[in-house]
Amino acid sequence: MSGARAAAAAAALSALVVVQSAAAEVTLRTDVSPRKVEIGDRFTARLSITSDGREQISDPDLTLPDGVRSFGQSVSQGAGVTISWMLTASRAGKYKIGPASVMTSKGRRSDKPVVVEVVAQGTLGNRPPPLGGQPVDPFSILRGFGGSRFPGMPGFPGFPDEPEAPPELPALPEGYKVERAPDPVAFLRATAVPTRVVVGEQVTLTGYAYAGRGDFLMASFTEPSRDDFLAINLGDEDGSAKYPFDLDGNRWLVTKIASFALFPLKAGRLKVGSMTLGFAGPGYSNGPQGLARKSAPLEIDVVEPPVQGRPPGYHLGDVGNFHLGVQVQPREVPAGGSIAVVAKLEGTGNFPFTLLVPEQDGVHFLEPQLVEQIGPERGVVKGFRTFTYVVELTRPGELDLGDISLPFYDPKAHAYGVARAALGRVKVTGTAKPAPTNATSVSGGPSLKALLEPPTKMGPAPGSAPSYLPSRAGYWLLLLGLPLSTVLGFALSDLARLVRRRLAERRGSLTSALDQALAQLGLATQSGEVAAVAGAAERALFLAIERSTGLKARGVLKAALADTLTRAEVPRGAAEQAAQLLARCDELRFAGQGADLAAFSAEVRALCQKLAQKKAPSAPGEPT
DSSP, rough: OHHHTTHHHHHHHSSSSESSSSSSOOEEEEEEEEEEEEEEEEEEEEEEEEEOOOOOEEOOOOOOOTEEEEEEEEEEEEESSEEEEEEEEOOOOOEEEEEEEETTTTTEEOOOEEEEEEEEETSSSSSOOHHHHHHHHHHHHHTTTOOOSSSSOOTOOOOSSSSOOOOOOOOOOOOGOOOOSEEEEEEEEEEEEEEEEEETTEEEEEEEEEEEESOOOEEEEEEOOOOOEEEEEETTHHHTOEEEEETTTTTEEEEEEEEEEEEEEESSEEOOEEEEEEETTTTBBBBBBBBBEEOOEEEEEEEEEOOOTOOOOTTTTTTEEEEEEEEEEEOOEETEEEEEEEEEEEEEEEOOOBOOOBBTTTEEEEEOOOEEEEEEEEEEEEEEEEEEEEEEEEOOOEEOEEEEEEEETTTTTTEEEEEEEEEEEEESOOOOOOOOOBBBBTTTOOOOOHHOOSSSSSSOOTTTTOOOGGGGGGHHHHHHHHHHHHHHHHHHHHHHHHHHHHHHHHHHHHHHHHHHHHHHHHHHHHHHHHHEEEEEEEEHHHHHHHHOOOOOGGGGGHHHHHHHHTTTTTTHHHHHHHHHHHHHHHHHHHHHOOOOOHHHHHHHHHHHHHHHHHHHHHHOOOOO
């Protein structure tokens, strides 16, 4: 029997089968033969399909319980259509086989399951004749496995007496086509589209399995390595359809086995590893791992987006098409109170974990809480991510909060864009203490500005007669200077204490937030949630940097972070370690499966403690 005939049955399963008559009513009947077998014996489940109209039947399926395995499928046509599954059981018991089902124009139709009894080997003496006592047409076995050109035998039920025309093959999708078969039995093929992208642009990785000896089962599967990519499984949007096609004179089956959206994390020639699949079934292997086949590895050429036209604040990897919406509540708070800002980022592409928030005196954005719903849709990653900020307001007045924004690169338009949303105005009630004037020095003498400014009126010429004492400036300085300087000194002292208190409150807020972030880091590490570990570690590092230096490092490019921290008097080693750990946060978030989370968390904690030992910026009037 040729390889083409051995695969004909599996080819017919994927083709559309048409049953002709006057109305459109489909009847299903499931049978198992024999109904009682020994462990390891093969038995057959058959689904008979009849119709009194013209109906398209496709996608046959049989639900099997644990302990029962299928070794192949076949199809035959006569007055109706018969789908057969060759089965075997690995342990004793009574099993429900089915339900068997097919797809019709009105949806999926199912029949009732049937029961088979499996007993220990050697239990059955005289076996029942095949097909439940019916005579066997020897040519039907050949037809069931591809020998559709053998004629039927008169008097044998369920089989036509005339040769059947081979079914018309469905159209093979473009991405499944190959020019040659590198292996005569089975092979894997992986594709990546496109192969030249910018950092953060989606690459679609797809794996296909080609079988040259009829239908098969997936005994084992290993995903490809992709260390330099964020990977999102695109799922099985088009189902596990198996397409028959002819190649080099033989009949093949091809099916899609995996599909991933890959987002490159850096520039360069990045490698994607091989996929491995085990083919199981007749003609392949009955072993637990199946007949192993491996796809060829791939390389993706990744470059940075153009520097020309790059907007300020752009973060490498923010690629896609996005838009922003915001909600701000409440719009009126007392000085020292807080408001909530909820920013919703929607679109397609590589969703960022940070946004650019406006900064001004008296307005402070705390670290956001993230909620997301992101997933594949028609091969593209899309959805939304919300950022919920608590914003502290300390300066009274009518404040315009400015805009919250995200610069991004759109690879389809080959241009940069900025998703932007205005936060609007808020009213901060309360009163602020007036700032002290600089008309006189603390000691009561004239200020430096007063000494440098020329007089507006000329005084008496030298040598002229002295004026009365009350008319002299020194008199009034002696009379009023001391009280004024005392009052001004108290005002400056109050101002210094206020600044120190505000700074201490700010440091306390940062310390509390840092403790909370480290606690979240510990919980995420214990639960093994990679993305949560990356997010908590990143928050802790940014808070530790801000607490020790006053620098809001989120607005600094990670490539320049080490130099910026060094200029802020952070030791060079700690500055470089902070930049490396923040980069590893991105790597963990995007491709961190199998990472040593405990060691990473310990390193983050140690650096946060080291940064805490650095003396924080002093307030005006505070001893250094």
